[in-house]
Amino acid sequence: MTTPISDMHEGHTTRGRYDTQPTVALPPGERILRGTEGWTDAAELAEACARVTGTAPVLLVDAYPGVDIPALATAVRDALPDWTVVDVETAARPVAEVEQLIAPNLTDDRVFGVMSHFTLTDFYDAAKLDALAGGITQTPTVVIGWGAALLAPRLDGASATVLVDMARWEIQLRQRKGATNWRADNASEDNLRKYKRGFFVEWRVADRHKRSLFDTVDFVLDGNAIAPAEQHPDSPEAGMITGNAFRQALKDAAHRPFRVVPFFDPGVWGGQWMKNLIGLDPSKDNYAWCFDCVPEENSLLLEGEGGVIEIPALDLVFRRPVDLLGAKTFSRFGAEFPIRFDFLDTMDGGNLSLQVHPLTDYIQNTFGMHYTQDESYYMLDVGDDAVVYLGTKEGIDRTEMLQDLATAQDGEHPFPADKYVNSFPARKHDHFAIPAGTVHCSGANSMVLEISATPFIFTFKLWDWGRVGLDGIPRPVHLDHGARNIQWDRDTTWVGDNLIDQVQTIRTDGDVIEESTGLHELEFIEVRRHWFTGGADHDTEGTVNVLNLVEGDEVQVVSPTGAFEPFVIHYAETFIVPAAVGAYRIERTENSRSARFATVKAYVRGSRTSDN
Numbered sequence: 001m002t003t004p005i006s007d008m009h010e011g012h013t014t015r016g017r018y019d020t021q022p023t024v025a026l027p028p029g030e031r032i033l034r035g036t037e038g039w040t041d042a043a044e045l046a047e048a049c050a051r052v053t054g055t056a057p058v059l060l061v062d063a064y065p066g067v068d069i070p071a072l073a074t075a076v077r078d079a080l081p082d083w084t085v086v087d088v089e090t091a092a093r094p095v096a097e098v099e100q101l102i103a104p105n106l107t108d109d110r111v112f113g114v115m116s117h118f119t120l121t122d123f124y125d126a127a128k129l130d131a132l133a134g135g136i137t138q139t140p141t142v143v144i145g146w147g148a149a150l151l152a153p154r155l156d157g158a159s160a161t162v163l164v165d166m167a168r169w170e171i172q173l174r175q176r177k178g179a180t181n182w183r184a185d186n187a188s189e190d191n192l193r194k195y196k197r198g199f200f201v202e203w204r205v206a207d208r209h210k211r212s213l214f215d216t217v218d219f220v221l222d223g224n225a226i227a228p229a230e231q232h233p234d235s236p237e238a239g240m241i242t243g244n245a246f247r248q249a250l251k252d253a254a255h256r257p258f259r260v261v262p263f264f265d266p267g268v269w270g271g272q273w274m275k276n277l278i279g280l281d282p283s284k285d286n287y288a289w290c291f292d293c294v295p296e297e298n299s300l301l302l303e304g305e306g307g308v309i310e311i312p313a314l315d316l317v318f319r320r321p322v323d324l325l326g327a328k329t330f331s332r333f334g335a336e337f338p339i340r341f342d343f344l345d346t347m348d349g350g351n352l353s354l355q356v357h358p359l360t361d362y363i364q365n366t367f368g369m370h371y372t373q374d375e376s377y378y379m380l381d382v383g384d385d386a387v388v389y390l391g392t393k394e395g396i397d398r399t400e401m402l403q404d405l406a407t408a409q410d411g412e413h414p415f416p417a418d419k420y421v422n423s424f425p426a427r428k429h430d431h432f433a434i435p436a437g438t439v440h441c442s443g444a445n446s447m448v449l450e451i452s453a454t455p456f457i458f459t460f461k462l463w464d465w466g467r468v469g470l471d472g473i474p475r476p477v478h479l480d481h482g483a484r485n486i487q488w489d490r491d492t493t494w495v496g497d498n499l500i501d502q503v504q505t506i507r508t509d510g511d512v513i514e515e516s517t518g519l520h521e522l523e524f525i526e527v528r529r530h531w532f533t534g535g536a537d538h539d540t541e542g543t544v545n546v547l548n549l550v551e552g553d554e555v556q557v558v559s560p561t562g563a564f565e566p567f568v569i570h571y572a573e574t575f576i577v578p579a580a581v582g583a584y585r586i587e588r589t590e591n592s593r594s595a596r597f598a599t600v601k602a603y604v605r606g607s608r609t610s611d612n
């Protein structure tokens with residue numbers, strides 16, 4: 001039986017205090033420009049550049065793939081009626097040629113491709129770009145599209161550049177509503193395939209391209225707010241900030257605690273906990289995932305005079321990797337945020353698919369990923385009957401299990417999971433380590449805080465409990481990939497000895513107890529839990545810390561040197577403390593009502609200044 005949600009959670013008085021729209025401050029005095037005001041400032045800068053070179057003013061508006069180009073062009077035409085608007089994408093290679101080029105990266109699979117290493121120039125015809133630049137003579141011109149900045153070197157510095165940036169989550173929402181991939185004719189294609197084309201090709205190329213613009217870009221425009229997937233009648237026009245404000249905001253963000261903007265998504269196994277405890281839209285059937293620290297997909301909301309502007313959190317990772325990640329983590333992973341926190345809510349929902357993740361060697365060889373999807377489940381909350389499926393049972397016949405999995409795909413012979421896979425009771429605050437290669441899934445009636453390595457789509461489903469996806473068709477199962485990765489020696493004894501209840505007390509200091517809760521030694525993430533009543537001192541020791549308040553209603557993160565303003569955190573909120581912060585303290589606030597608090601803190605093992 002499931003315990004009613006409101007009875008399960010000591011901090012239930014905090015219901016609804018989880019902040020779904022956290023912001024990061026723009027530098028003091030920075031204003032967000034909207035509509036004509038932004039375009040006028042950008043045009044004036046282009047005119048000033050042109051006066052120096054004695055040529056026609058050119059404004060290059062480089063838009064991340066996924067930006068609504070017709071809507072963008074309309075906004076430009078309305079604001080700058082005397083300027084000629086040119087589409088840079090007329091110089092792109094025909095889409096059929098691009099598709100031929102990227103076919104080996106896309107593969108035939110619905111979900112998995114192979115990481116591409118193209119640059120944007122591979123998708124363009126250099127001669128056509130030359131001709132486009134040469135054709136701009138007298139009239140003030142705005143060049144629009146993904147790749148507009150490719151014209152800059154052809155214009156001898158006589159141009160100003162606007163980057164129209166966009167976060168992956170917004171792109172996905174648009175794809176689900178019929179948006180296509182870049183220049184593709186695939187409005188009605190399976191969403192998984194659209195996402196795959198973004199993940200393995202377009203976003204890699206686009207990120208490589210936009211990183212090359214960060215040092216010099218003159219303005220950044222919020223592409224998420226141009227014809228957004230979810231229109232609100234009272235939403236202001238898309239905001240624009242100067243390149244200098246963008247660069248300074250990212251520098252500032254890398255020196256104080258912050259949160260990215262979480263997003264919530266329904267699923268076949270989704271539950272009711274987040275809806276109730278976080279206060280999400282009660283009319284929705286369920287919410288399955290909350291991604292609240294996947295900087296690759298999440299956004300940052302920059303707030304200043306004039307409201308907020310949304311930018312991809314990845315911009316911060318690219319722009320300030322050493323400040324954010326720390327020298328050792330950067331040296332190991334590059335400009336890549338390696339730690340992922342997300343929620344999996346199955347409270348009054350269903351089991352996740354029974355699944356396994358690829359070993360490092362396999363993910364490298366097969367998909368071109370640098371590191372793999374090592375995971376762990378921290379039980380933020382549980383119902384009475386909660387279990388975690390983990391590892392195979394002692395002495396099972398692997399051939400028979402694979403045969404039963406294969407047979408189960410016909411929809412008529414359910415896979416007897418309990419015959420082959422262990423299920424362990426899960427209690428609140430338990431932490432299960434799940435190194436890649438271990439068969440696993442969370443059962444129903446659990447609220448999991450996943451503390452994992454960042455890769456998140458490399459889930460080889462083995463059995464989906466005989467159900468179909470939200471789109472009415474079976475979700476993709478990958479038995480072949482799975483069979484090549486299952487580690488059969490991770491049986492009942494091994495799992496019990498290595499993956500469950502590995503809590504060790506590190507130190508006790510006054511009212512503070514610090515524990516290590518995982519992960520397994522095959523995984524690179526260390527998790528420390530701090531229990532405290534008043535406050536606990538921390539130090540990033542030169543490496544990024546990701547935390548969540550897993551017990552207690554409200555705390556604040558303060559700087560012992562006053563380097564940043566106190567940063568308030570509510571129950572279940574994930575927050576990032578950049579490596580550059582150094583010493584910080586987490587303490588109760590004057591509004592805290594809970595008697596006791598706990599945070600979990602993840603960092604990359606071996607990356608602290610004190611680690612050899």
Ligand SMILES: O=P(O)(O)OC[C@H]1O[C@@H](O)[C@@H](O)[C@@H](O)[C@@H]1O
Nearest residue numbers: 269351352353355441456459461
């Ligand atoms: O395959 P489903 O059932 O959707 O479960 C998927 C989820 O499982 C978890 O263990 C993780 O691998 C998540 O990254 C993933 O989103």
